[in-house]
Amino acid sequence: MHAPDSAPLSDPPVSLRHFRPFWWFWLTRVLLTSGFQVMSVAIGWQVYALTGSAFDLGIVGLLQFVPRILLVLVVGTVADRFHRQRIVALSMTVQAASAALLAMGALHWGFSTTRELIFAIAVVIGICRAFDMPTMQALLPSVVPPTLLAPAIAAAASANEAATILAPAAGGFLYALGAEFTYALVMTMFLLGAALVVRVPARRHISSGKAMTLEALMAGVHFIRSRRDILGAMSLDLFAVLLGGATALLPVYAGEILHTGPWGLGLLRSAPAVGALAMSAWLMRHPIQHRVGRIMFIAVAVFGLATIVFGLSSWFPLSLAALVVLGASDMISVVIRSTLVQLETPDEMRGRVSAVNSLFIGASNQLGEFESGMTAHWLGTVPAVVLGGVGTLAVAGLWMRWFPSLARRDRLIQD
Template sequence: MAIPAVFTASMNDASASLRHCRPFWHFWLARVLLTAGFQILTVAIGWQVYALTGSALDLGLVGLLQFLPRVLLVLVTGAVSDRFDRRRVVAVSLAIQAVAASVLLLGNLGAGWQVSRGLIFALSVVVGCCRAFDMPAMQSLLPNIVPPRLLGQAIAMAASANEAATIVAPALGGFLYALGAELTYGLAAASFVACLLLVSLLPSSRVLPTGQRVSLDSLLMGVRFIRSRPDILGAISLDLFAVLLGGATALLPIFARDILHTGPWGLGLLRSAPAAGALLMSAWLMRHPIRRRSGHIMFAAVAVFGFATILFGLSSSFPLSLLALMLLGSADVISVVIRGTLVQLETPDDMRGRVNSVNSLFIGASNQLGEFESGVTAAWLGAVPAVVLGGVGTLLVVVLWMRWFPQLARRDQLAP
């Protein structure tokens, strides 16, 4: 994420301070391992379910099953993050995800059961439930670890760590899967366990007193808060519908095998390409933070995301496809920067879990539900038309949101 101007009086001083903040580096490495474990697991599940069924719809169903728990649990997960120790919430989620990866590992080793379509779907639901809890809790931990004056740079560095893991992990997972699925699932399980150990070293983080009564009104406060902030609502809903329509992640196994004619290694590189572009853009934004015309920049970035999606859908060249995905990732991270900065700066700490839970729901809808939408559309029309139409839909969303949220389009500074 970009570093808001209000936090960047002295980049060098902030860097020196963060170097001596041990809890932040525990958090930073835990974020890397959490993202790596999930990305490796996703690559393996996607390739294996497509190898088992050859169905584009099943690829979309995996994304849907990971997303539905976020919808059903959105009010609960935010309240849990604000009421209980966020560190323990993340730790329990990691332990369950490690068990899920281990079940798939043992299934591929022939330990009394075989990996089937039904087992993959069931474990996708389990992983989706875990992600519903760990995402808002993890996002809410960082402001409790570093002092406010360093929060901007800490967010930027944490986002860069996330993108770096998203670059390396899918490619590594793809290469290992070519040698044996059990290697990929074993690495995912090990990543979750290592992350759990690091999270246990973080300071406890509880915001609300344990005795405070939980009511429907308190659960809905995050929703009401977002509705009362047009800029936040416009930013997260723009990202939701743009990625929902333009996302092609679920179809990458089809493009890798049937259109670009590569193996699992190619799928890993394709999944890494958007993060490579995002990491480069994150590095640029750390040195050149978004200070002015943030609304115009956000809408321009989402439009570039749409054009890059169309280019990827029409490409039959592996290098050109990688380039299009890198451009897509570069544009997407700008939207992530602006949305994330708005949420962090304008949300009180005692509501951060509930607001981040709703925000995570929007992110999950754009990713997992977008994968389902892509799978259904590809099953009806084919992979290439599905991706191209998604890119066109993203451009239409940009036009509509500029009309419906003019205040966001005219927003100048990210922070007052």
């Protein structure tokens, strides 16, 4: 993989290491992601224990994703009209209340947890996630100066990856002691996060001031369509991950191809996050300053190649290494795309643009898992993964041709 052309920012006005407002934001992001990860583990275990149905597990995921589609236009407008810290705080408080309700059900305090209750909570979580994810994205540029946005996005991404690695294990351990302990931890995380986010100092948010008309709701979509570089970066990630996502098939690889069992599956699931976390730490210290378009396309191509290597490998260490490289290359693309989108978007539009971007990310991940499963059913597991990697390479080539200004872009901040 080609090393990014990077160097420390020259004479930044303030060091991220000493930039206290950002670390309040970072801690909130850790608590938000950790709470969601732990709650997902607990809900998954509990619904499977209640019903024994893998189909019900899929329903839980679907119920969490559907609100993001239905509310994509509304949440962006809300994030552009109202106090963003308060929106996140309210979302986390509602999720804390949901965790408290499930803890009470686990303890049989007046009622017991049922399949229907878990489904209802999944919808509530989906609604909250639809609001808090794009709002947090829109808030970050108001917390740090533009010169520190790229390393700040890398640092914020490291919060997600660290939570993805550690939180599910903590949730599984506590669940073994009792579901009520897991939900109590989730409730505590969300309440702490809600208390922290309202303390995040940010530059004054200028509301769009427009009524919630259809025109205002669609403004984010129209803005993305009018900015070729933003449209190219967001759609590149959507189709590359949609085709190249192999995570849904990791249980098949662990059991039938690599013959490792559950412990191997745990390592395989963690490997992309380990690569992403390491790369985010590198990018915090060495933000990419030049040839950003070329580097992003190289990163997507490396993602596709790593997918192919993983698909063909039957040697566990090589498979792990391929997934680490996959996660690292994806992080490069994520940081460049996210920074580009935030810098190119006016503050009064960031909520609506972030909402559409959040939908793209969710669609690529979750629809990618569906696509991988269906292709594996039709063609077999290995051909499905390899074909997905080839598809990612094809997307990178086509997008370089269709979005030449993005491929030629030198700096994140245009002169």
